[in-house]
């Protein structure tokens with residue numbers, strides 16, 4: 001699998017660089033998620049450093065249909081390949097698309113239009129855009145063209161936010177080459193053969209362990225599951241208290257010997273709970289590579305790529321993308337000073353960043369409270385309804401941009417052998433249903449791609465959908481709800497191992 005940029009792709013990057021250098025009035029559209037924010041931050045930094053005048057807007061995919069093309073140059077990042085973005089292009093328009101989603105238009109589309117159109121998409125070169133490179137990575141390759149390798153860490157943040165490591169537990173292909181750059185810049189540490197737990201910097205180890213989700217190994221109740229996780233650690237003679245810092249030990253502090261002990265114990269426990277057919281996939285659930293941002297303080301969410309990406313998502317899901325962009329902008333500046341050892345202006349940067357971090361902390365708190373409140377509501381009632389091959393709950397009242405997050409967290413209350421589906425109204429103005437599906441990675445490892453299935457089912461009902469194998473979604477007309485559930489249930493017949 002190639003880690004190198006194909007020459008035809010490289011040529012397009014060189015052309016993109018020239019287009020940017022020759023334009024003065026630029027507009028960026030980027031996507032409302034961690035990958036999109038990362039993409040937007042990289043592009044903004046490039047344009048800033050070049051002294052260009054530009055605007056950036058973080059948008060949902062549905063606004064792209066009739067998006068105005070009014071600037072000298074319009075750049076679409078982490079979106080655009082799958083939407084009719086150039087409807088309003090004029091003869092003197094210039095458009096660049098940097099996306100990693102399956103493209104609607106072909107590689108040679110530019111030959112058929114009378115304006116400047118430059119699309120760079122990994123699928124044109126046989127590179128899988130869901131595993132080998134994401135939107136942020138595509139934008140990083142552009143910044144590399146300008147010599148800005150210090151932005152490589154954002155490519156890693158974007159890739160983790162986009163779950164590009166989902167299949168194998170580590171970053172591969174072009175993502176790997178970006179990782180190499182980030183390591184060379186001294187901005188990212190790679191932790192190989194790590195225990196895959198979320199919250200490795202900021203949560204106590206036993207808490208992080210208690211939230212292990214793919215296969216349910218602990219109780220639902222928060223206090224119970226924490227105690228069970230503590231008991232497991234104690235039974236393995238793994239220390240849970242950091243004497244030196246007088247605080248609970250974190251997953252990032254575990255030595256390899258203790259990690260291996262815990263990995264072995266988890267594999268054993270899970271293997272006793274699942275059909276033998278899945279056993280071969282268990283190591284991928286509990287082990288993987290972790291990525292740390294080397295210039296960030298230990299025990300903060302900023303140091304762990306996965307935790308950092310959650311904070312980015314909390315901002316966009318609460319309609320505060322500017323806070324996320326600002327944090328990335330200030331972190332780029334902070335790294336600049338740290339890398340150049342010019343510490344004179346550091347205090348100002350740290351001060352500004354502290355203000356943004358405060359704001360972000362508020363958003364994250366609110367976000368967590370909102371999630372917890374809804375999870376409790378759904379989890380405590382008999383809201384999860386079982387069908388033969390799936391389970392679902394009515395997420396009425398849950399904001400459509402977090403219904404997927406909540407479905408993922410509710411999965412541990414239900415039956416991990418089946419996917420969980422949640423639905424809620426798209427918005428106050430739009431009566432359509434937003435559907436989210438989440439499932440254990442084991443089902444995907446076994447070869448079921450829910451993103452493709454949900455797309456086909458939604459399309460057959462006059463809607464649309466798609467996404468990852470284990471996390472995907474759809475939009476369908478409100479009245480098709482029951483048909484959707486029936487069709488999904490039918491399509492999954494015989495595909496899942498239920499006992």
Ligand SMILES: [Mn+2]
Nearest residue numbers: 035078135162
């Ligand atoms: Mn993306």
